[in-house]
Amino acid sequence: MEELFTSAVIVGIFWATLRIATPLLLAALGELVCESSGILNLSLEGTMTMGAFAGFYVANETGSILAGLVAAGLGGAFLSLIMALMTVTAKVNQVVAGLALNILGLGLAFFWYRSIYEAEGSIDIPTVDTMEAPWEFFPIPWLTILALVMVPVVWVFLYRTKYGLELRSVGHNPEACDMRGVGIISRQYVAVVFGGVMAGLAGSFLSLGSTGLFFPDIISGRGWIALAIVIFGNWRATWVLVGSLLFGFLEATQLALQASDVDLPYQLLLALPFVLTIVALVFNRSRSNVPLSLTIPYHRGER
Amino acid sequence: MTETILAVDRVTKRFPGVIANDAVTVDIRRGEIHCVLGENGAGKTTLADVLYGVYRPDEGTVTLNGEPLELHTPRDAIAAGIGMVHQHFELVPPMSVVENVVIGTSASQWLDLSEVRDRLNEFFHNYDVEIDPDAEVGRLSVGEQQWVEIFKTLYFGVEVLILDEPTAVLTPQGVQELFRILRRMRDEGLTIILITHKLKEVMELSDRVTVLRLGKVVGTVNTADVQMRDLAQMMVGREVLFQFDKERSDPGEPVLEVDGIHLPSVTGRGSLKGLSLTVCAGEVVGLAGVSGNGQNALFDALVGVEKPSSGDIRIGGVDTAELSANRIAQLGMASVPADRIAQGLLMDFKVKENLVLGRHRSNTFSRGGLLNRGAIDGFASKSIEGFDIRTPSASQSTRTLSGGNLQKVIMARELSGEPKLLVAHQPTRGLDISASEYVRRRLLEERDRGAAVLLMSEDLDEIFQLSDRIAVIYDGRIVSETTPEQADLESLGLSMAGADSVDVGSAS
Ligand SMILES: Nc1ncnc2c1ncn2[C@@H]1O[C@H](COP(=O)(O)OP(=O)(O)O)[C@@H](O)[C@H]1O
Ligand SMILES: [Mg+2]
Numbered sequence: 001m002e003e004l005f006t007s008a009v010i011v012g013i014f015w016a017t018l019r020i021a022t023p024l025l026l027a028a029l030g031e032l033v034c035e036s037s038g039i040l041n042l043s044l045e046g047t048m049t050m051g052a053f054a055g056f057y058v059a060n061e062t063g064s065i066l067a068g069l070v071a072a073g074l075g076g077a078f079l080s081l082i083m084a085l086m087t088v089t090a091k092v093n094q095v096v097a098g099l100a101l102n103i104l105g106l107g108l109a110f111f112w113y114r115s116i117y118e119a120e121g122s123i124d125i126p127t128v129d130t131m132e133a134p135w136e137f138f139p140i141p142w143l144t145i146l147a148l149v150m151v152p153v154v155w156v157f158l159y160r161t162k163y164g165l166e167l168r169s170v171g172h173n174p175e176a177c178d179m180r181g182v183g184i185i186s187r188q189y190v191a192v193v194f195g196g197v198m199a200g201l202a203g204s205f206l207s208l209g210s211t212g213l214f215f216p217d218i219i220s221g222r223g224w225i226a227l228a229i230v231i232f233g234n235w236r237a238t239w240v241l242v243g244s245l246l247f248g249f250l251e252a253t254q255l256a257l258q259a260s261d262v263d264l265p266y267q268l269l270l271a272l273p274f275v276l277t278i279v280a281l282v283f284n285r286s287r288s289n290v291p292l293s294l295t296i297p298y299h300r301g302e303r
Numbered sequence: 304m305t306e307t308i309l310a311v312d313r314v315t316k317r318f319p320g321v322i323a324n325d326a327v328t329v330d331i332r333r334g335e336i337h338c339v340l341g342e343n344g345a346g347k348t349t350l351a352d353v354l355y356g357v358y359r360p361d362e363g364t365v366t367l368n369g370e371p372l373e374l375h376t377p378r379d380a381i382a383a384g385i386g387m388v389h390q391h392f393e394l395v396p397p398m399s400v401v402e403n404v405v406i407g408t409s410a411s412q413w414l415d416l417s418e419v420r421d422r423l424n425e426f427f428h429n430y431d432v433e434i435d436p437d438a439e440v441g442r443l444s445v446g447e448q449q450w451v452e453i454f455k456t457l458y459f460g461v462e463v464l465i466l467d468e469p470t471a472v473l474t475p476q477g478v479q480e481l482f483r484i485l486r487r488m489r490d491e492g493l494t495i496i497l498i499t500h501k502l503k504e505v506m507e508l509s510d511r512v513t514v515l516r517l518g519k520v521v522g523t524v525n526t527a528d529v530q531m532r533d534l535a536q537m538m539v540g541r542e543v544l545f546q547f548d549k550e551r552s553d554p555g556e557p558v559l560e561v562d563g564i565h566l567p568s569v570t571g572r573g574s575l576k577g578l579s580l581t582v583c584a585g586e587v588v589g590l591a592g593v594s595g596n597g598q599n600a601l602f603d604a605l606v607g608v609e610k611p612s613s614g615d616i617r618i619g620g621v622d623t624a625e626l627s628a629n630r631i632a633q634l635g636m637a638s639v640p641a642d643r644i645a646q647g648l649l650m651d652f653k654v655k656e657n658l659v660l661g662r663h664r665s666n667t668f669s670r671g672g673l674l675n676r677g678a679i680d681g682f683a684s685k686s687i688e689g690f691d692i693r694t695p696s697a698s699q700s701t702r703t704l705s706g707g708n709l710q711k712v713i714m715a716r717e718l719s720g721e722p723k724l725l726v727a728h729q730p731t732r733g734l735d736i737s738a739s740e741y742v743r744r745r746l747l748e749e750r751d752r753g754a755a756v757l758l759m760s761e762d763l764d765e766i767f768q769l770s771d772r773i774a775v776i777y778d779g780r781i782v783s784e785t786t787p788e789q790a791d792l793e794s795l796g797l798s799m800a801g802a803d804s805v806d807v808g809s810a811s
Contacts, residue, residue, distance in 0.1 A: 181378025
């Protein structure tokens with residue numbers, strides 16, 4: 001047991017926590033804004049895969065990490081734009097649209113990957129280093145810094161600007177906003193596409209950041225965890241940060257456990273985040289911040 | 304006072320299958336309170352929504368201060384100086400009063416609520432309204448929410464304020480308070496259009512009134528020149544009986560016997576503290592009382608969804624303590640709940656499905672565990688005809704029906720089994736004159752057929768009209784009993800308020 005508490009292991013867990021939390025935090029913050037406007041985007045998994053692939057491909061072709069990041073954001077934006085078209089404009093059932101886009105995102109990424117690289121398995125990116133910051137003493141990836149910075153940015157946007165207030169109002173009662181002349185469609189598009197860009201970046205962190213690899217199953221459930229984190233965080237930016245770090249920490253600890261000889265069932269730690277989400281749901285029930293019109297499409301003049 | 308501010312000229316608005324506004328022409332004068340009166344479905348809300356830019360008229364024009372108005376969205380209306388408070392509040396419940404006011408204004412993008420808060424406090428202070436600008440709107444009372452709606456609209460500095468049925472949600476005191484402030488706003492130069500189907504309000508408040516019926520304007524008159532009776536006739540299209548001729552009742556055996564029941568308040572629907580009551584075959588017992596004195600709890604106990612902690616309830620001599628709600632209904636009890644949408648109907652189901660709800664498992668409507676569609680269709684078309692339910696078809700989604708027709712669906716279902724006991728809770732709340740008249744007549748017919756009828760109502764006129772005996776409920780008990788002949792309004796009001804009179808009839 002002691003070997004778990006050596007300083008090397010603890011420091012390792014600390015870095016691993018940040019790394020694991022980064023894509024979760026990026027995707028969950030985007031989803032938070034998206035859901036605040038009343039649109040539930042269930043396609044995070046597919047959108048993140050899209051971002052991971054687009055980033056990987058463009059970085060590989062151009063040799064530029066920056067170009068890769070832009071491509072990842074655009075890939076996420078592309079998929080979420082379809083989501084917005086379907087749910088905001090065509091008012092398709094959000095759950096159905098989200099699940100369909102999930103399949104589309106995964107399918108497209110896989111299809112392009114296969115047709116471009118013509119090979120099985122994973123490929124390294126020769127031209128791309130991992131995206132660590134230049135300073136050596138604090139080797140924190142750029143995207144992690146971005147994710148952390150986005151927490152106050154999203155908070156200020158949602159709670160300290162009029163646009164954010166109106167965006168949240170649309171998520172609670174679109175009719176009230178419509179009757180006050182607040183543009184619902186534009187705000188929902190902004191929110192959904194922002195969520196898509198964030199999910200795309202989150203995906204690219206996995207292909208360009210930690211591993212430098214792409215493979216079709218690269219997201220492996222992180223999109224769903226990000227959705228759970230929004231619920232765990234009761235639709236608040238600060239608690240989304242806490243949730244992401246908590247998930248990251250548990251995962252990091254679990255990995256450390258597996259690597260050590262300690263005889264503790266790591267599966268327990270894997271399950272813990274989900275148990276905590278359910279507990280949080282139960283506790284927050286009476287003062288839940290869930291957007292009151294989440295998933296309900298708005299039609300003007302309908303009784 | 305004669306200058307026209309808003310002129311509506313031959314405005315027509317059609318919905319699939321209905322002409323909601325049919326060449327409506329009205330002129331609204333600056334600084335008046337103008338009522339738009341009409342029964343449910345007359346097209347009042349549609350007209351208001353046209354003026355507020357929610358709908359575009361199919362034909363006709365609207366001019367404001369002599370200029371033609373082209374409204375595409377509510378934003379245009381607000382910019383032109385027209386504000387509207389909808390019947391269903393357009394508020395964001397989890398947000399504070401100030402935040403609700405800021406939505407849609409041209410305040411700067413960096414939220415600075417202090418300025419709005421100051422102006423709001425000034426407003427509230429000016430009109431003697433006590434509301435905390437930082438309170439969460441969802442936690443305010445309905446009356447307070449209405450103030451927020453009104454001030455939210457005035458914040459834009461509108462010239463014309465439209466209020467759609469604002470009193471429907473208010474207590475009598477709340478209505479007086481609202482009227483006091485509306486008069487003051489009018490005197491300060493605001494033009495007010497008030498939509499209602501309540502004659503008393505029109506008489507009390509308005510300078511002029513326009514009556515709508517079936518989408519058409521029946522006429523515009525000065526309120527001072529007409530009587531309530533005239534307006535009623537314009538609105539309904541025939542003479543209205545404010546009084547029923549009812550035969551004297553001939554009560555038989557007790558059907559419902561309630562003996563000292565106690566029910567603790569667990570569900571927030573009030574409590575009962577030793578309530579006793581008897582209703583006999585062939586009589587209507589009116590239960591008068593201010594809402595919140597245990598009416599909901601009594602209703603729950605009678606239909607059997609809550610069980611009293613002590614005391615007993617007998618229907619036709621059978622103790623219901625051990626029986627499920629379904630078994631109680633089978634004893635011959637029918638019930639009309641106060642909240643017809645939440646408790647009486649499945650709004651997304653078809654009309655015919657709602658008509659057999661609760662009896663769908665009986666042998667009449669099902670065979671071998673499967674619904675018997677033929678029998679259901681037959682019963683539905685008979686009910687729709689018999690109760691004059693206005694619906695395009697029996698397969699229509701219930702949600703599209705008006706309030707009066709929803710109530711008719713419930714009545715048709717509940718009365719179809721010729722019940723021995725009928726418990727009706729607020730059966731005419733929110734209904735217009737014609738529908739209320741219809742429901743009341745059906746209740747009397749049930750009495751004459753020999754059913755025991757318990758009528759719980761907050762409408763004293765209704766209690767007086769229909770009851771053979773009147774009982775007053777206060778704080779979970781019956782505090783007095785009388786008859787319509789002996790009772791007078793004043794002492795009845797006192798005992799409803801909990802004054803210690805036992806015998807209302809002779810107390811005066
Ligand atoms: N959005 C709508 N779609 C279809 N029919 C409608 C709609 N709004 C109103 N109607 C119909 O138009 C008529 C007038 O309705 P409304 O203006 O709401 O009447 P009121 O406010 O006087 O009760 C009714 O027959 C109603 O069913
Ligand atoms: Mg209306």
